[in-house]
Amino acid sequence: MEAATGSSWQQRGGHLAPFAALVVLAYGLAIFPPHTAHAVAVMAASGACFLAAGTLTVLVPWERLPDGSVLLPVALACAGVGLLRHAAGGGVSAYGGLLLLPVIWQALYGRRFELTATIALVATTYAVPILFIGGEPYPPGQWRAAIVSTLTAATVGFTVEHLNRTREELLARTRILAGHDELTGLVNRRHVSGVLADQVAGGTGGVLAMLDLDHFKEFNDVHGHLAGDDVLTATAEAWRGVVRATDTLARWGGEEFVVLFPDSSLDQACAILHRMAGAMGDGLTFSGGVVRLGPDEEPMDVLRAADHLLYEAKAEGRNRIITEDDTSVDRVDLSGLAGWEPAVLAALAARG
Numbered sequence: 110m111e112a113a114t115g116s117s118w119q120q121r122g123g124h125l126a127p128f129a130a131l132v133v134l135a136y137g138l139a140i141f142p143p144h145t146a147h148a149v150a151v152m153a154a155s156g157a158c159f160l161a162a163g164t165l166t167v168l169v170p171w172e173r174l175p176d177g178s179v180l181l182p183v184a185l186a187c188a189g190v191g192l193l194r195h196a197a198g199g200g201v202s203a204y205g206g207l208l209l210l211p212v213i214w215q216a217l218y219g220r221r222f223e224l225t226a227t228i229a230l231v232a233t234t235y236a237v238p239i240l241f242i243g244g245e246p247y248p249p250g251q252w253r254a255a256i257v258s259t260l261t262a263a264t265v266g267f268t269v270e271h272l273n274r275t276r277e278e279l280l281a282r283t284r285i286l287a288g289h290d291e292l293t294g295l296v297n298r299r300h301v302s303g304v305l306a307d308q309v310a311g312g313t314g315g316v317l318a319m320l321d322l323d324h325f326k327e328f329n330d331v332h333g334h335l336a337g338d339d340v341l342t343a344t345a346e347a348w349r350g351v352v353r354a355t356d357t358l359a360r361w362g363g364e365e366f367v368v369l370f371p372d373s374s375l376d377q378a379c380a381i382l383h384r385m386a387g388a389m390g391d392g393l394t395f396s397g398g399v400v401r402l403g404p405d406e407e408p409m410d411v412l413r414a415a416d417h418l419l420y421e422a423k424a425e426g427r428n429r430i431i432t433e434d435d436t437s438v439d440r441v442d443l444s445g446l447a448g449w450e451p452a453v454l455a456a457l458a459a460r461g
Contacts, residue, residue: 158189199246216269293345301359325364397430
């Protein structure tokens with residue numbers, strides 16, 4: 110039986126524990142009636158199959174092996190159930206239901222073809238003793254029970270697999286939404302904070318810029334939040350086309366954005382910021398604070414430093430960026446603030 114790909118043996122053991130507990134309970138019930146020596150030997154062989162299946166499931170790194178190999182512990186588990194049924198009286202015993210365990214396991218942790226193969230092994234486990242042993246333990250009428258039990262296993266397996274896949278898709282969607290800004294589609298504060306923490310911890314260096322759209326609050330107050338949303342969306346679209354694939358562009362909140370430039374110097378980051386300024390709509394400008402990422406710095410200290418420089422840039426008159434090395438203001442090469450509102454409104458109208 111295959112465990113979740115890439116999980117540790119401790120995790121696989123935790124997943125397997127309830128399945129193993131049910132098998133142990135079944136053996137506890139099976140050993141109470143008196144048994145012949147042959148039945149005891151068959152039961153011991155059954156236990157060995159289950160033990161081997163469980164050990165392989167927990168300890169083997171299945172993700173490194175060929176796809177079909179994961180069916181080995183499934184076959185052992187099915188053999189264990191078949192032997193236990195035979196030792197306990199054959200088809201009339203109560204242990205056929207244990208064949209649902211490998212089916213449910215594959216539905217939860219395996220892939221579709223592995224689940225299908227497991228159901229085929231379940232059908233084989235029911236059919237083999239009827240075909241080759243027969244007699245009183247496995248009369249011909251057992252075919253009906255075998256067919257119904259196999260179809261039940263298939264129904265349960267594919268239903269659980271569908272529900273599990275739907276759950277995984279919803280969780281993946283939730284993770285995406287949790288890390289992205291709904292309006293602009295950029296990653297959000299939570300996501301970029303995690304990237305920043307990893308980058309600082311990795312000691313690879315880089316640059317962080319905190320940006321703020323100039324006079325955005327006044328624009329919102331005059332023209333409304335829907336027009337303001339259009340400005341934010343248009344800005345995000347424009348900047349996406351400028352930043353590199355390795356950079357992280359995020360909406361920090363409101364009209365504030367953060368850009369992480371990994372493995373970059375201040376000059377390289379500022380060159381990209383100048384291109385971002387040039388990509389904005391006519392009349393739109395921003396102010397920014399730009400800092401290096403030091404190997405021993407706390408992420409919050411980096412953000413505070415960038416935020417301080419940002420508001421220094423705004424205090425100096427906006428439409429500029431200031432780096433931690435600046436002794437004077439580094440001005441962004443745009444046309445200035447004059448007449449920016451009409452230009453922005455005209456650009457938004459042109460976009461429809």
